Amino acid sequence: MLEIRRVRKQFGGFTAVDDVDVTVEVGTIHALIGPNGAGKTTVFNLVTGVLPPTSGRIAFRGTDVTGWRPDRITGLGVARTFQNIRLFREMTAVENAMVARHCRTRGGFLRALARLPWREPVSERETRRRAEELLEVVGLSGRRDALAEDLSLVEQRRLELARALAVEPALLLLDEPAAGMTPPEIRELNRLIRKIRETGVTVLLTEHHMSLVMEVSDVVTVLSYGRKIAEGPPAAVRRHPRVLEAYLGPGA
Amino acid sequence: MLDQYRESLLIFLGINVVLALSLYLPASAGLLSLGQGGFMAIGAYVSAILTAWVGVPFVVALVGAGLAAGLVGLLTGFPALRIRGIYLIILTMGFGEIVRIFFLNFEPTGGASGFGGLAHLTGLGAVTVVVLLLLVFAVQVRGSRIGRALEAVREDELTAEVMGINLTRVKLSAFGLGAVWAGLGGALYAHHALFIDAGQFGFFRSAEIFLIVLLGGLGSPWGAVVGAAVVTLLPELLRPIQEWRMTFFGSLLVIMMVLRPWGLVGRSRRRMVHG
Numbered sequence: 001m002l003e004i005r006r007v008r009k010q011f012g013g014f015t016a017v018d019d020v021d022v023t024v025e026v027g028t029i030h031a032l033i034g035p036n037g038a039g040k041t042t043v044f045n046l047v048t049g050v051l052p053p054t055s056g057r058i059a060f061r062g063t064d065v066t067g068w069r070p071d072r073i074t075g076l077g078v079a080r081t082f083q084n085i086r087l088f089r090e091m092t093a094v095e096n097a098m099v100a101r102h103c104r105t106r107g108g109f110l111r112a113l114a115r116l117p118w119r120e121p122v123s124e125r126e127t128r129r130r131a132e133e134l135l136e137v138v139g140l141s142g143r144r145d146a147l148a149e150d151l152s153l154v155e156q157r158r159l160e161l162a163r164a165l166a167v168e169p170a171l172l173l174l175d176e177p178a179a180g181m182t183p184p185e186i187r188e189l190n191r192l193i194r195k196i197r198e199t200g201v202t203v204l205l206t207e208h209h210m211s212l213v214m215e216v217s218d219v220v221t222v223l224s225y226g227r228k229i230a231e232g233p234p235a236a237v238r239r240h241p242r243v244l245e246a247y248l249g250p251g252a
Numbered sequence: 253m254l255d256q257y258r259e260s261l262l263i264f265l266g267i268n269v270v271l272a273l274s275l276y277l278p279a280s281a282g283l284l285s286l287g288q289g290g291f292m293a294i295g296a297y298v299s300a301i302l303t304a305w306v307g308v309p310f311v312v313a314l315v316g317a318g319l320a321a322g323l324v325g326l327l328t329g330f331p332a333l334r335i336r337g338i339y340l341i342i343l344t345m346g347f348g349e350i351v352r353i354f355f356l357n358f359e360p361t362g363g364a365s366g367f368g369g370l371a372h373l374t375g376l377g378a379v380t381v382v383v384l385l386l387l388v389f390a391v392q393v394r395g396s397r398i399g400r401a402l403e404a405v406r407e408d409e410l411t412a413e414v415m416g417i418n419l420t421r422v423k424l425s426a427f428g429l430g431a432v433w434a435g436l437g438g439a440l441y442a443h444h445a446l447f448i449d450a451g452q453f454g455f456f457r458s459a460e461i462f463l464i465v466l467l468g469g470l471g472s473p474w475g476a477v478v479g480a481a482v483v484t485l486l487p488e489l490l491r492p493i494q495e496w497r498m499t500f501f502g503s504l505l506v507i508m509m510v511l512r513p514w515g516l517v518g519r520s521r522r523r524m525v526h527g
Contacts, residue, residue, distance in 0.1 A: 048414055050410065050413075050414065069413070069418075070410075070413040070414045071413050071414075071416050071417055071418050071419070074414060074415065074416035075416055079415075080414060086408055086410070086411040088403070088404050088408060088411070089407065090403075090407060091400075091403060091404070091407065095400060095403075099400050099401070099403075099412070099415055099417075101397075102400070102401055102404075102415060102416045102417050103415075103417075104416075105397055106397075107396070107397045107398065108397075108398050108425070109389075109393065109398055109425065109429070111396070111397070111398075112392050112393045112396035112398050112399060113388075113389060113393075115392055115396060117392075123397075124396070124397070127397070163415065167415065167416060
């Protein structure tokens with residue numbers, strides 16, 4: 001699904017991502033973990049085209065997308081959420097999800113001009129229906145006309161998820177989806193992520209809640225100071241000496 | 253029938269609505285411009301050349317003025333795409349000055365002595381038609397796919413792009429269309445003022461357009477209409493207080509910005525939703 005090959009990202013003299021290789025298999029839930037500053041979010045930014053890599057290649061479903069613009073990568077079927085929530089704050093919940101239908105719909109100024117004021121065009125109605133469906137999936141139906149900025153933190157995270165799903169991604173990147181959630185909310189998220197995978201979406205996520213990572217993921221990749229230090233099934237990774245060292249310090 | 257003074261005032265009101273909408277469109281994508289006077293100048297001079305020298309019908313001159321301004325808008329838009337906010341405002345300000353100085357020195361269209369003797373072709377009818385067309389356009393775009401894209405770009409460019417919106421296309425088309433609208437406004441203005449010179453399209457004109465939009469509010473195209481009405485009509489209504497009227501007008505602006513910073517019409521989105 002996604003192949004990251006010897007990808008490096010330098011900011012001046014600082015190497016945030018250091019020749020990292022990751023392969024995300026179709027249909028898996030793949031976790032990218034590591035201490036703060038390990039380069040997880042940078043990897044997400046490289047995969048989604050927000051930042052160009054300094055060197056290395058990134059291929060999505062066999063297409064080399066290295067250096068592509070974000071909107072083109074999204075068009076291929078990669079969607080993401082943001083660790084520091086980036087909703088369109090002055091838009092309602094349903095509008096946020098509708099925006100993300102952009103790359104799956106057509107129509108510019110001329111199409112807008114040709115609308116009849118008393119009847120919503122079919123394409124527009126369809127966009128709204130899809131957006132409302134996704135709000136239902138994440139449990140936000142009752143809040144669809146609330147402004148994004150008026151939602152609670154947890155609701156905002158859910159809306160980010162619904163918005164990303166509106167892209168109809170083949171690969172969904174979740175950047176710390178459980179941050180700020182209580183244990184019951186995390187359990188709910190766990191169910192939701194599994195449900196999303198069942199619909200055929202491959203998931204790559206970063207997370208600090210180890211219980212969630214261990215329960216939900218098929219494969220875990222561990223980054224530390226921009227380097228990959230371990231990879232494998234969660235049970236093996238959690239016992240890996242270098243992982244323990246990275247998290248707890250030497251001698252642990 | 254309207255007397256000449258009132259008719260002229262209404263025509264100027266209509267022209268100001270057109271100019272305000274020319275800024276409202278790019279502004280709805282977060283692209284603020286203090287150079288709409290420059291696009292207006294291009295529209296004014298191109299339409300003047302077309303009617304006075306080539307002798308085409310006014311409709312053709314309007315279209316030509318819009319296209320010429322739009323083309324320049326696209327060319328200016330490219331460098332403008334990379335920047336936004338205050339930096340874009342400065343860039344467009346510079347652009348407006350370049351255009352003004354160009355026409356000030358461009359002898360074929362009169363240079364500093366201006367371009368006079370234009371036919372009075374801008375009637376109330378023509379202005380009304382253009383205003384209605386642009387208003388319908390603005391209203392239709394709101395709540396459409398492209399309208400949502402503009403709003404998303406205004407709120408957060410990076411996220412909009414990650415959500416699959418082609419930033420270049422959206423921003424360039426909004427900026428370019430805004431330039432077309434300003435060109436139309438310039439053409440209407442030229443054929444009502446009958447005499448144009450570079451000074452009429454300088455910084456103060458751009459600032460006035462900016463003011464109209466800010467005053468009316470960025471939240472809806474109706475803000476442009478109300479803003480234009482206030483800026484066009486209020487100084488006229490204040491004529492009795494003579495030399496104090498601009499002071500009074502300025503004070504009103506200050507009070508407005510304190511009490512309703514989101515504009516006269518465009519209620520802040522929060523209030524719209526919460527009633």
